[in-house]
Amino acid sequence: MTKILYFAWVREKVGKAEETLALPANVTTVAELVAWLVARGPEYAEAFAKPEIVRAAIDKSHVKISASVRGAREIAFFPPVSGG
Amino acid sequence: MTKILYFAWVREKVGKAEETLALPANVTTVAELVAWLVARGPEYAEAFAKPEIVRAAIDKSHVKISASVRGAREIAFFPPVSGG
């Protein structure tokens, strides 16, 4: 089981802050995880409508969309950061 | 009459913080003023032994050694500044 977190407008569009999912074996990268989520429902499709502007982190470190999700305990999706 | 001020080690070598002098007519620049002061006594000669490292100000603005002293009310001599 993998914990998936959503922040800011990604959270608002998905409609939840987090969920725990069993990722299928053919989901090996962040990009594949996004595609799998998009197929789950229109709220995900809307959140990832422009996947190039959604950022990801695995276990609290920034990763690229090509990163492997193997062994990940926590995967987060969020817009480009705007703090400071 | 012109007020002459000395600061830091220039003051210590000259032995006074200020004096008011009547500058002779042939003293027209800061460089000529330095030469004239040096001729006044060994304490001035020591203070201006390395004239290239002494800085000058006329009426509270930095000036070059070639600056005119005509009309100056207050002329100051001091080492390169070291504040901040």
Added chain:
Amino acid sequence: MGVRVQTADFDLSREVKQLIGGRTDVGAIVTFTGTVRDEAKGQPITAMALEHYPGMTEAELERVEADARQRWPLQATLIIHRYGELKPGDNIVLVVTASAHRQAAFEAAEFLMDYLKTRAPFWKKETPAEGESHWVDARESDDAAAERWKS
């Protein structure tokens, strides 16, 4: 050294004193305070909310701080970032750097700000005087500012 993520405000003097009070080897202390402005893109703003990713925020700020301490001879550093509801004029972020010499302190403070703006997982939502609250887009100028340290 230190990173704090909190809803509470901070006091500049108190933080600087706690960080380096009593030390006599420090020559230069730079602080940067970021505050909420009352307008954005020409529109009046009445409030701002900052969301963040607890745990990752602290980890990223600590990484940013460690990067700075590798690049410059720093005697002390501090990063405080607030989250939650804020009003115009409120403090958002504090960065403090201390070094024997001023250039290191200045450069490290700029670096910390540039990097935390592009790496720390915070998201701003602005409430304009008229119309609906909206999420603030990341600024391209912030990416450019962080890029300049990569040479």
Added chain:
Amino acid sequence: MGVRVQTADFDLSREVKQLIGGRTDVGAIVTFTGTVRDEAKGQPITAMALEHYPGMTEAELERVEADARQRWPLQATLIIHRYGELKPGDNIVLVVTASAHRQAAFEAAEFLMDYLKTRAPFWKKETPAEGESHWVDARESDDAAAERWKS
């Protein structure tokens, strides 16, 4: 806006609050504090005295401040410089800059420090732990720092 030359110490928070407290158009506040270090060129220092040229000091600091305000869009600036007898750890100088954006505030604070170091008529005399008090030579690196703004 403001320039003060004084023997008294200053408090960072109080000065920043007096300068921009209540304003909501400021986004970035940079402070630089210079302090007396306990060593110089490897020798322990027990005290420092700062002499200055009353009247010219204020005039030069005001000129430096006016230069900065012409170069950057600053909402507020403050320079406080102490003189007289100081001990290691004591504050010497405070520069505060406020702007809508952080880069202007950072650059202006660096500029103010670089310029006041080469133009403001202050002279430091250090008292080492052993040996006689001596005047501190101007640093060539300070001249170089000021030169970089002339492009």
